[in-house]
Amino acid sequence: MSVARKKHHDPVGKPAIEIDEHIVEILSDSGEGAQKCGQSFGAIAARLGYGIWTVEIIPAEIQPPARSVDGASGNRIRVAGHPVTNGGDTADVVVAFNEQVLLGRLRADELKPGCTILLEDKWRNDADPAIAASYAAVYEELIENGFDVRQIPMEVECLEIVKDPRKGKNMFALGVLCNIYSLDAQAGHEQIRFIFGKKGDLVVNTNQKLFDAGFKWAEQNLDIKYKLQATPATEANIVVNGNTALALGVMASGMEVCAMYPITPATSASHYLSEAFHKVGGVVHQAEDEIAAAAFAVGSSYAGKCALTITSGPGYSLKQEVLGLAVMAEIPLVVIDVQRGGPSTGQPTKPEQGDLLTACFGSHGDAPKVVMAVSDIEDCFYSVITARKIAETFNTVVVLLSDASLATAQQPFPRPEFSEDWLAAPIDQSPVEEGYYPYNWDPRSGQRQRVIPGQPGGMHTLTGLAHDRRSCVAYNLKINKEGMRHRSLKLAALQKTIKTPRVLGDDQGELLVVGWGSTRGAIEEAVKRVREDGHSVSSMHLKILQPLASGIKEIMQRFDKVLVVENNWADSLDDELIDEENRRYSNLGWLLRARCLVDVDCWGEVGEQPIKPGTVERVIRERLS
Amino acid sequence: MSTRATEFLKRSGEREHPLEDYVGRVPRWCTGCGDNAVLAAVQRVCREEQLPPEKLVFVSGIGCSSRFPHYMGSYGFHGLHGRALPIAEGIKMRRPDLHVFVNTGDGDCCSIGAAHWVHATRYNMNLTVMMHDNNIYGLTKNQASPTSPQGTRSNTTPRGSLLPPLDPLQATLGMSNLSFVAQAADWIPELLFQIIHAAFKHRGFSFIRILQRCPEFQANRWEPCIHDPGKLLLLTHENGIQVSPALAKVYKNIEEHDPADLVDARRIVGTSEQLPVGIIYRNPDVKCYEDLAAPDKLYTPALVKQGLETEFDKFTIWPRD
Numbered sequence: 001m002s003v004a005r006k007k008h009h010d011p012v013g014k015p016a017i018e019i020d021e022h023i024v025e026i027l028s029d030s031g032e033g034a035q036k037c038g039q040s041f042g043a044i045a046a047r048l049g050y051g052i053w054t055v056e057i058i059p060a061e062i063q064p065p066a067r068s069v070d071g072a073s074g075n076r077i078r079v080a081g082h083p084v085t086n087g088g089d090t091a092d093v094v095v096a097f098n099e100q101v102l103l104g105r106l107r108a109d110e111l112k113p114g115c116t117i118l119l120e121d122k123w124r125n126d127a128d129p130a131i132a133a134s135y136a137a138v139y140e141e142l143i144e145n146g147f148d149v150r151q152i153p154m155e156v157e158c159l160e161i162v163k164d165p166r167k168g169k170n171m172f173a174l175g176v177l178c179n180i181y182s183l184d185a186q187a188g189h190e191q192i193r194f195i196f197g198k199k200g201d202l203v204v205n206t207n208q209k210l211f212d213a214g215f216k217w218a219e220q221n222l223d224i225k226y227k228l229q230a231t232p233a234t235e236a237n238i239v240v241n242g243n244t245a246l247a248l249g250v251m252a253s254g255m256e257v258c259a260m261y262p263i264t265p266a267t268s269a270s271h272y273l274s275e276a277f278h279k280v281g282g283v284v285h286q287a288e289d290e291i292a293a294a295a296f297a298v299g300s301s302y303a304g305k306c307a308l309t310i311t312s313g314p315g316y317s318l319k320q321e322v323l324g325l326a327v328m329a330e331i332p333l334v335v336i337d338v339q340r341g342g343p344s345t346g347q348p349t350k351p352e353q354g355d356l357l358t359a360c361f362g363s364h365g366d367a368p369k370v371v372m373a374v375s376d377i378e379d380c381f382y383s384v385i386t387a388r389k390i391a392e393t394f395n396t397v398v399v400l401l402s403d404a405s406l407a408t409a410q411q412p413f414p415r416p417e418f419s420e421d422w423l424a425a426p427i428d429q430s431p432v433e434e435g436y437y438p439y440n441w442d443p444r445s446g447q448r449q450r451v452i453p454g455q456p457g458g459m460h461t462l463t464g465l466a467h468d469r470r471s472c473v474a475y476n477l478k479i480n481k482e483g484m485r486h487r488s489l490k491l492a493a494l495q496k497t498i499k500t501p502r503v504l505g506d507d508q509g510e511l512l513v514v515g516w517g518s519t520r521g522a523i524e525e526a527v528k529r530v531r532e533d534g535h536s537v538s539s540m541h542l543k544i545l546q547p548l549a550s551g552i553k554e555i556m557q558r559f560d561k562v563l564v565v566e567n568n569w570a571d572s573l574d575d576e577l578i579d580e581e582n583r584r585y586s587n588l589g590w591l592l593r594a595r596c597l598v599d600v601d602c603w604g605e606v607g608e609q610p611i612k613p614g615t616v617e618r619v620i621r622e623r624l625s
Numbered sequence: 626m627s628t629r630a631t632e633f634l635k636r637s638g639e640r641e642h643p644l645e646d647y648v649g650r651v652p653r654w655c656t657g658c659g660d661n662a663v664l665a666a667v668q669r670v671c672r673e674e675q676l677p678p679e680k681l682v683f684v685s686g687i688g689c690s691s692r693f694p695h696y697m698g699s700y701g702f703h704g705l706h707g708r709a710l711p712i713a714e715g716i717k718m719r720r721p722d723l724h725v726f727v728n729t730g731d732g733d734c735c736s737i738g739a740a741h742w743v744h745a746t747r748y749n750m751n752l753t754v755m756m757h758d759n760n761i762y763g764l765t766k767n768q769a770s771p772t773s774p775q776g777t778r779s780n781t782t783p784r785g786s787l788l789p790p791l792d793p794l795q796a797t798l799g800m801s802n803l804s805f806v807a808q809a810a811d812w813i814p815e816l817l818f819q820i821i822h823a824a825f826k827h828r829g830f831s832f833i834r835i836l837q838r839c840p841e842f843q844a845n846r847w848e849p850c851i852h853d854p855g856k857l858l859l860l861t862h863e864n865g866i867q868v869s870p871a872l873a874k875v876y877k878n879i880e881e882h883d884p885a886d887l888v889d890a891r892r893i894v895g896t897s898e899q900l901p902v903g904i905i906y907r908n909p910d911v912k913c914y915e916d917l918a919a920p921d922k923l924y925t926p927a928l929v930k931q932g933l934e935t936e937f938d939k940f941t942i943w944p945r946d
Contacts (some may be wrong), residue, residue: 047942233944252933256719256924279932281924283718286745292711295704299684299715302702303723307715325705373837415941418930453700453716456679461701463692471693490889514806565894 016227017181021051021080023088024181026173027105028097029057029066030073033170037095038075039410040195040269044187046239046412049230051080053521054241055087055610056408056436057105058349061118067131069205072101076110079181081229085376085521087409093113093180093375097154098123099138099206106142108609114146116224118176120169121151150222152176157217161209167422171207175214175556180325182227185215242380242406243269246336246411249339250308252416257307257335258297259285264348264599265404266312266338266555290315294335301331302462304427304452306388308334313342313355316362323397324363325464326382330439332391333399334384339403343604350608351405353517354568356587359399360546366484368424368491370394371546375399379543380406385422392424395450403544403567405610406518432458437469439483446489476546498544500551505531507539508558512625513539514590514600515565519611523565526616530624537620545591553596562600565624566591567611570604640944646678647671647699658694659811659837660689660757664696665818667726667755670825671699676724683726684713686733689755689764690837695727706799707738710745710754718915727754734764735791746800748914749830753822755834756793759839760846764822767842779842793834794894798887804829804911806890807904810836812851816859816902819866823904829911836900850900854878860893860903921934 024041028034032340042054050282064071079089090112096102097120105111142149152575158165158172165172169622170193177187187209196203240248247269250258257476258277274284287293290311297307297310316337326333339355340349359371370390374380380402387398432451438460441446451458466474468482474480503512504524515523520541527539540555542548555563571578572587589602603619605611647668648819649768654660666685671681681699685691687706695775704712709727717725734756745752761779769779769786772793776785797806805827809820817835817895838847850856854875860882861868868879879901882889884907891900 039711043942048945107783215904233942235944237942238937239941239942244940248933248936250934251929254924254929257715259715276932276936278920279935280929281922283918284918285714285718285918287711288740291708292741292744295711296715297719298704299702299712300718302712303716303717303720305683305719319927321705322708330705388629395686415937417934420926420930423926423929453682453720454679456677459698460702461677461697461703463701463703464705465703568705570797580852 001256014223014225016219016225017522019228021082021084021088021227021228022076022092022181022226023076023078023090024177024179025057025076025091025094025105025110026170027032027057027072027074027094027101028170029071029101030061032073032097032166034074034173035098036195037170037174038077040174040191041409042075042077043117044178044183044191045077045079045237046183046237047184047187047191049232052410053078053084053087054410055405058408060349067098067100069100069104069107070310071082071351072104074101079228081231084411086525086613089612093454094118095177096120097169099135103138110507110609111323112145116146116150117142117149118150118152122155123151123444125158126492152217158210161213162206168207169212171210172214172217175211175216176218176222178211179215179218180222180224180226180615182225184538185212188215189278205370222525233278237412237413239268239410239412240377241268241339241408241410242374242377243408244272245377245380246310246374246384246402247272247276247614249381251277251282252381252418252422253388254306255308255388256282256305257280257285257297257300259287259293259307259309260298260311261287261290261293261315263315264316265340265407266310268407269310269336269338288558290318294319294415298322298326298331301326301333302329302452304454306332306334306424307394308336310336310338310339312338312348314345316355316358318610320363323369324365324367324598326397327363327367327369328464329462330395330450330487332395334387334391334398334400335402336402338385338407347406347608350507351403351518352568352589352606352609353401353403353566355401356516356568357590358544359401366448366488368488369397369399370491370494370544371401372544373517374406374539374541375517377406377409377411381413388424390494393467395448396487396490401517402520409610427452429455431456438462439467439469439486441469441482441486444489445493446486447493495550498547498549500549500555501540501542503538503540503555506536507538507555508540509536509538510560511535511620512556512559512562513537513554513565513616513620514542514562514588514592515539516542516545519565519567522611522613522616525613526620529613530616530620535624537624542588545588548591553598556592556596556598556600559621562592562598563598563620564592564602565611565616565619566602566604567606568604569583569606570602642672642675642678644668645698648896649699649701650695652696653692655841657838657840658761659835660693661810661815663755663757663837664693664820666814666821667697669818670822671820674825677682678720681724681726682716683728684709685728686730687764688730688733688762689725689759689839690728690730690735694856699767707733707741709733709740710741713752714745714748714750717752718918721915724900725752727752727812729754729756731756731758731760731770732795734869735771735793735796743800746797746830746832747802749802749804749911750914751828752830753821753823753825756831756834757835757837758793758834759843760790761839761843763839763842765886774846779835785793787828792834792894794901795830798891798894798906803906805831805904805907807831808836808900808902809831809833810850810857810902811838811846812847813872813902814874816866820904821868828909829905829913856899858893858897858899858901860905863903864907865904
């Protein structure tokens with residue numbers, strides 16, 4: 001890395017400590033721009049070839065009370081000299097705009113003991129004696145607990161450049177961080193131009209000045225400097241969050257309609273689509289409610305324009321009846337559920353993987369659906385394309401599960417090379433042969449050839465009532481059974497095409513850790529750490545959860561123990577009332593036990609934050625002992 | 626294209642569509658049900674306009690009226706209770722070539738799907754909507770609906786319904802971005818045909834409330850109006866419907882009403898002692914949502930590639946030298 005080398009020999013320079021990776025957090029009150037600072041820091045690092053994973057720290061309200069312990073807004077950036085797949089464990093360096101938001105993260109055990117804290121010092125002499133006292137108290141506590149606290153006069157320094165430092169401190173902080181990590185100031189300037197370019201030169205220049213001031217202040221006043229050994233990027237990478245990647249996947253899949261209703265944390269995907277979808281001939285319809293959004297998408301798909309609806313848990317529940325209709329009438333439909341903490345309104349901005357069983361078995365009656373989950377940012381992009389293909393090939397509902405942790409996380413991935421294969425072939429709209437039945441089920445696979453409105457000779461009335469091959473209302477019980485059998489067979493036909501999941505590590509041993517969705521990175525990292533200590537532990541990630549691939553049972557049987565790790569609820573046997581007869585398993589725990597008749601153990605966490613590799617590592621070690 | 630396809634296209638271009646082309650399965654409605662009259666009128670409109678049956682989609686919800694699509698010789702979508710409108714919107718959105726009709730009932734439209742009704746009116750998509758209003762839930766066997774008159778005795782209101790009815794016309798006239806509302810009666814086929822025809826010709830969301838007889842559960846509901854034509858008020862206009870001399874002999878209450886006049890429409894609906902029949906309001910200038918929302922460019926693989934590359938550029942980090 002030429003840049004790091006240059007900094008290394010800076011005449012003013014201090015010796016830079018070489019590190020493999022670090023976790024940085026930037027925390028502020030809502031509206032002070034810590035998120036922009038964090039995202040920019042991540043983008044600059046990615047641009048210079050480092051591996052990054054960013055996690056948004058989001059309060060529940062748009063503007064929670066200032067200086068509140070649970071009101072922290074900001075960003076965590078894990079930056080490394082190698083690719084990273086998750087947000088990591090505890091923070092090494094924290095920038096905090098006030099001591100209260102910092103306290104929130106400290107109480108949540110998000111800070112590494114003794115880590116460096118860069119703290120805005122303006123509160124020390126605040127006019128309000130209560131604020132000054134609270135600052136002093138927190139400062140004392142941090143020092144007592146061995147944290148390396150550096151007080152920074154951010155406000156004072158920014159006032160030299162702008163009148164309202166609330167609108168500039170974040171770029172000052174960005175400068176400080178870039179200096180600490182020996183990142184090229186020029187790359188910082190480029191990033192500032194990228195984010196403020198639309199607002200004109202004055203805004204860009206002011207922010208670059210703030211950045212330079214922070215960079216210089218850190219150079220002159222801090223004795224900490226790190227250098228990460230990066231592998232310079234040799235290929236073009238895309239840096240987006242999971243929701244934007246999903247939206248790009250929608251565009252790349254050739255879908256033409258997205259019908260949605262605003263719901264956290266799914267909505268930002270629709271924000272991006274609203275901006276860009278029309279450029280590829282698509283339309284975003286903001287419906288009057290979740291049910292209408294699903295019904296609109298079904299209508300559009302029925303008419304030959306494959307559509308999706310995107311939502312989160314509560315909205316997913318509302319759509320259930322429509323999903324039943326799509327299954328019954330065999331209309332292709334992609335539903336994205338960006339899961340959040342539930343049930344009910346639950347925790348709208350917090351990650352959870354609690355919707356898996358609802359996705360598999362929701363709606364009413366027997367409604368076989370395909371369920372798959374995304375595991376990282378690149379996967380968000382490609383999975384939508386796969387989901388659309390499965391939906392159209394099998395004329396059924398495909399539920400794609402993401403969650404709040406991926407929704408806002410950023411991770412670079414290779415810029416995709418467009419392929420026409422991503423798009424579905426146009427539907428054959430030629431006149432329909434005589435003797436055609438709209439539900440001309442193949443007796444082996446349950447497949448049928450779909451006809452869309454406008455095709456001469458194919459006229460029929462599609463119905464949500466049980467129907468026969470002609471789509472006539474079934475007044476005969478045998479007909480109902482025939483329809484159910486064929487709809488069910490489609491999942492079996494799909495299942496025959498799914499590859500057995502790969503085992504990471506040895507394909508037999510003491511413990512197999514199984515996971516799905518966004519926890520993949522944390523689980524695989526934890527398993528790698530434990531394996532380095534010589535333990536016989538492997539992991540398996542499941543992408544398609546319904547139908548489950550064949551061979552999973554055989555793999556599980558080759559291990560002494562199988563442990564499912566998920567970000568959802570599982571009863572703990574440590575609770576007095578819980579025993580093997582009443583224990584409620586985690587979602588995948590239920591699924592694997594039922595499907596494979598293997599005594600699968602499970603561990604679930606609903607801790608409001610993405611599951612950490614260190615936590616999984618601890619759980620694995622407990623299970624091994 | 627196959628020979629068969631070519632022949633088909635040639636034939637559909639030349640051949641005139643007789644009424645039979647629009648006939649589907651044999652209706653299973655009760656004897657005397659007003660829905661039969663609506664079906665006949667719709668089939669006549671289709672023949673009048675010579676609409677290719679494959680270009681017609683009848684979307685319905687759940688209820689007696691919602692069996693309608695099965696009885697047409699066209700495409701149909703018999704979906705969910707209350708959700709006909711959003712499904713129809715989804716169909717119409719990217720398929721302007723299709724003629725989309727909606728058959729819904731008073732329970733379907735004014736109760737379980739009421740939210741969609743308000744918004745469908747506001748979207749103003751080019752749909753022809755027939756709300757078969759028999760003032761009762763028929764298919765579920767006799768429960769009061771939102772439009773049942775106060776005091777209606779039904780299985781859920783054995784001592785008489787407690788609330789005054791919801792007036793679909795007043796409700797519609799209060800909705801934003803309204804472009805067409807009419808009222809028809811199933812027992813006056815001449816006007817039923819004219820009104821459905823006018824609704825079809827209107828480019829926008831055409832909402833027709835059809836007073837519909839249910840001989841099974843609301844046998845006496847419209848009887849007074851049938852026996853006493855004086856209980857109806859026919860609205861005529863050169864831009865509305867015309868009343869034939871024969872009909873004028875029976876229906877003495879005839880009023881000139883310009884469908885463009887919203888204030889007068891509200892006066893008629895809000896104050897008239899008689900039930901108005903005719904086009905109550907029409908504004909051809911309201912823009913359709915599918916036109917407003919349509920992307921400038923049509924979807925093609927080349928467009929997707931071009932659009933994606935532009936978007937990828939925004940997020941790409943190029944390798945530094």
